[in-house]
Amino acid sequence: YVLPGQPGVSPLQAFDQSLPAFIDGRDGRTLTRAGLRDAALRLAGGLKALGLKRGDVAGLWGFNSLEWVNAAYGCLAAGVVVSPANYAYAPAEVAHQLNDSGASLVFVDPALLSNFEASRQHLKRPLSPSRVILLCTVNHKPKGTPYKCLPEILAAPVEPEHFDGTACNETAWMSYSSGTTGLPKGVMTTHYNFTSQLQAANTSYHLDSGPNGDVVLGFLPMSHIYGLTVSLLQPLTFGAPVIVLPRYDEIPVLEAIQKYKVTHGLLVPPLILKFLYSPNTSKYDISSMRTIMSGGAPLSPELAAAFEKKFPGCVSIQGYGMTETTPGITAMNRTDVLGGDRQGWVGYLLPTYQARLVRADGTDAPRGQPGEMWVRSPSVMKGYHNNPKATADTMALGGWFKTGDVLIRDDKGWYKVVDRVKELIKYKGFQVAPAELEALLLTHPKLVDAGVVGVYDEAQVTEMPRAYVVAADGIAAAEHAALAKEVQAWVAARVAQHKKLRGGVLIVEAIPKSPSGKILRKDLRKRAQAEYEGKPAAR
Ligand code: ATP
Ligand code: MG
Missing domain, CATH: 2.30.38.10 (Luciferase; Domain 3)
Structure with missing residues (x-):
C-alpha cells in the first residue's frame, strides 16, 4: 500500500507508473507514481545513512507539501514511525509531541522554523542539527541555516522494510488526536490498521483513474488522520492525482479547483460553511466538482442541503471516524445518496x-x-x-x-x-446535544455560525445550554443585543422545553475551531462559564 509499483506485492502495479500521484497546486511540480516510489526509497536510504533504525520515531511538522508527502512515504518505507504534528501548534505544543513521541529526528517546514527554534528549549532530548531536516527544495532553503533540506539527504534507494510481512503489527504512524476533550493523545497505528482500513473503505468509497477520472483536492492537514487517509493514502490506491495545497486559503483553493478541474473535495463543516457564504465561489469555474466529502465534525442536513442547492451537480457525502480507528468507521458512496434523503447521516458500517x-x-x-x-x-x-x-x-x-x-x-x-x-449538556434530568442546537441556529437567516456549550448554574443546580453565534455581514453591532434576544426566542419556539437556550445567547466575531474543523468546545466552555458567572444571562 505504501509504494506503488513494487512488482508482485502491491495491488497498485496495474496503474501506469507515469501517472501523476501528487501535484503541487501552487507551482505545478509533479510527483509521478514512479517518482514518488523512487523518492521514498531514496529517503529511506538517507534515513538509514543518518543512523535511523526500524521503530525509531521521526517528527514531521509542516504544511502539506510534496516534501511532506516524500518524508511520510520515505519513513514508512524505512520502518521509521512518523509522528506528524499540527502546523497550528505553538512551540511548547510541538515540543510536547516531540518529547512524548520520543522523536529522534524531525522534518520541519521552513515556514515554521522560528517556532521550531523556540520549541527547542522545551525538548527533553536535544536534537543535533544533522537530525533536523527542512521540508523544501534546495532552491527554497533559507540562507545561513545549519540544517539540510530533504533532497540533500536522499541516498541510494533501499528495499522497503515492511514487505517481509513481519511488520504488520508494528507501529507505522503516530498521529495525535485533536485534543478536543483533553490533551492530544499519541495514537499507535500499525501497518495492518492502515491496510485493513484502506481495503474496507474502498468498498464504499470510489475514485476513478484516467483522463476523465477524479482529481482530489488536498489541503486538509495531512498531519490529521482524516487528511492523511483521504489525501495521502486513498487516492493512490485508485490512481487518482492529489492537488497538494499547504492549507485552506480561499483564493488559491478556488484557483486550483478551476485549473486542475478538481472533482473531489475533502472538507470539514466549517469550510463548507465558508464555501457557501463566500462571494468568491461564483468568480471561479468550479463546475468540475462532483463530490464533497465531510468528516471530523457534525454536518447538519440543512447545511448539506444548502450546499447542494448552491452547487448543483455536486453531491455531499459524509464519513465518521476517529484517530483511534484509522479513522473510518462508517462511510457512504455518492451513488448511495444520489436522489436520496440521507443528508445528516454518516453512512453505514465499513465491512x-x-x-x-x-x-x-x-x-x-x-x-x-x-x-x-x-x-x-x-x-x-x-x-x-x-x-x-x-x-x-x-x-x-x-x-x-x-x-x-x-x-x-x-x-x-x-x-x-x-x-x-462528554459534550451532552445535562439540563435537569434531560440530555441536550449541542450539535443539534448548532444545526438549528445555522438555519436562522441572520446567523452564519454557532457553537453551543453548557454552563453550570449554581442556583438552579443544573447545566444549561448557552449559544455563541456569529451574525451575518451587514448586521450592525448596535443591533446585536436585540438579535441575541430574538434568537433565544426563535429557538425556544422550535425546540422541546429542556433544549431552550436558558444559558443565554451571545453574538461573537468567530467560533474557535481547530484546523481539523472542530469547534473547540473546551475553550468555549471555559469562556462561557467565566462570562456566565460574572453576568448571568436572562432566562
Ligand atoms: P480528543 O480525542 O483528543 O479529545 P478528537 O476526538 O476531536 O480529540 P479526532 O480523532 O480528531 O480527535 O476526532 C474524532 C471525533 O470527531 C469523533 O470521536 C467524533 O466526535 C467527531 N467526528 C468525526 N466525524 C464526525 C462526523 N461525521 N459527524 C460528527 N462528528 C464526527
Ligand atoms: Mg477523541
Whole structure:
C-alpha cells in the first residue's frame, strides 16, 4: 500500500507508473507514481545513512507539501514511525509531541522554523542539527541555516522494510488526536490498521483513474488522520492525482479547483460553511466538482442541503471516524445518496467493523435509539503511546473500543451522530446535544455560525445550554443585543422545553475551531462559564 509499483506485492502495479500521484497546486511540480516510489526509497536510504533504525520515531511538522508527502512515504518505507504534528501548534505544543513521541529526528517546514527554534528549549532530548531536516527544495532553503533540506539527504534507494510481512503489527504512524476533550493523545497505528482500513473503505468509497477520472483536492492537514487517509493514502490506491495545497486559503483553493478541474473535495463543516457564504465561489469555474466529502465534525442536513442547492451537480457525502480507528468507521458512496434523503447521516458500517450502541446501563439500545458506539475492527489502534491508563479506559471487555460518541442506527443500517458523550449538556434530568442546537441556529437567516456549550448554574443546580453565534455581514453591532434576544426566542419556539437556550445567547466575531474543523468546545466552555458567572444571562 505504501509504494506503488513494487512488482508482485502491491495491488497498485496495474496503474501506469507515469501517472501523476501528487501535484503541487501552487507551482505545478509533479510527483509521478514512479517518482514518488523512487523518492521514498531514496529517503529511506538517507534515513538509514543518518543512523535511523526500524521503530525509531521521526517528527514531521509542516504544511502539506510534496516534501511532506516524500518524508511520510520515505519513513514508512524505512520502518521509521512518523509522528506528524499540527502546523497550528505553538512551540511548547510541538515540543510536547516531540518529547512524548520520543522523536529522534524531525522534518520541519521552513515556514515554521522560528517556532521550531523556540520549541527547542522545551525538548527533553536535544536534537543535533544533522537530525533536523527542512521540508523544501534546495532552491527554497533559507540562507545561513545549519540544517539540510530533504533532497540533500536522499541516498541510494533501499528495499522497503515492511514487505517481509513481519511488520504488520508494528507501529507505522503516530498521529495525535485533536485534543478536543483533553490533551492530544499519541495514537499507535500499525501497518495492518492502515491496510485493513484502506481495503474496507474502498468498498464504499470510489475514485476513478484516467483522463476523465477524479482529481482530489488536498489541503486538509495531512498531519490529521482524516487528511492523511483521504489525501495521502486513498487516492493512490485508485490512481487518482492529489492537488497538494499547504492549507485552506480561499483564493488559491478556488484557483486550483478551476485549473486542475478538481472533482473531489475533502472538507470539514466549517469550510463548507465558508464555501457557501463566500462571494468568491461564483468568480471561479468550479463546475468540475462532483463530490464533497465531510468528516471530523457534525454536518447538519440543512447545511448539506444548502450546499447542494448552491452547487448543483455536486453531491455531499459524509464519513465518521476517529484517530483511534484509522479513522473510518462508517462511510457512504455518492451513488448511495444520489436522489436520496440521507443528508445528516454518516453512512453505514465499513465491512471490517462490528458495532454496538450501548446505553449508560450497559444494555444495547433498541433500533432508532441513541447509544454510545462501541466497535471492534482490525483498524482499531494498538493503543495510546505512553498512556496505558487511557488505553485501558477506552477498551471494554471482549475487545470493544469505546468511541465516546453517541449515535443512532436506522432499520437500513445507516448511522447518525448525535454528539459526544462528554459534550451532552445535562439540563435537569434531560440530555441536550449541542450539535443539534448548532444545526438549528445555522438555519436562522441572520446567523452564519454557532457553537453551543453548557454552563453550570449554581442556583438552579443544573447545566444549561448557552449559544455563541456569529451574525451575518451587514448586521450592525448596535443591533446585536436585540438579535441575541430574538434568537433565544426563535429557538425556544422550535425546540422541546429542556433544549431552550436558558444559558443565554451571545453574538461573537468567530467560533474557535481547530484546523481539523472542530469547534473547540473546551475553550468555549471555559469562556462561557467565566462570562456566565460574572453576568448571568436572562432566562
Ligand atoms: P480528543 O480525542 O483528543 O479529545 P478528537 O476526538 O476531536 O480529540 P479526532 O480523532 O480528531 O480527535 O476526532 C474524532 C471525533 O470527531 C469523533 O470521536 C467524533 O466526535 C467527531 N467526528 C468525526 N466525524 C464526525 C462526523 N461525521 N459527524 C460528527 N462528528 C464526527
Ligand atoms: Mg477523541
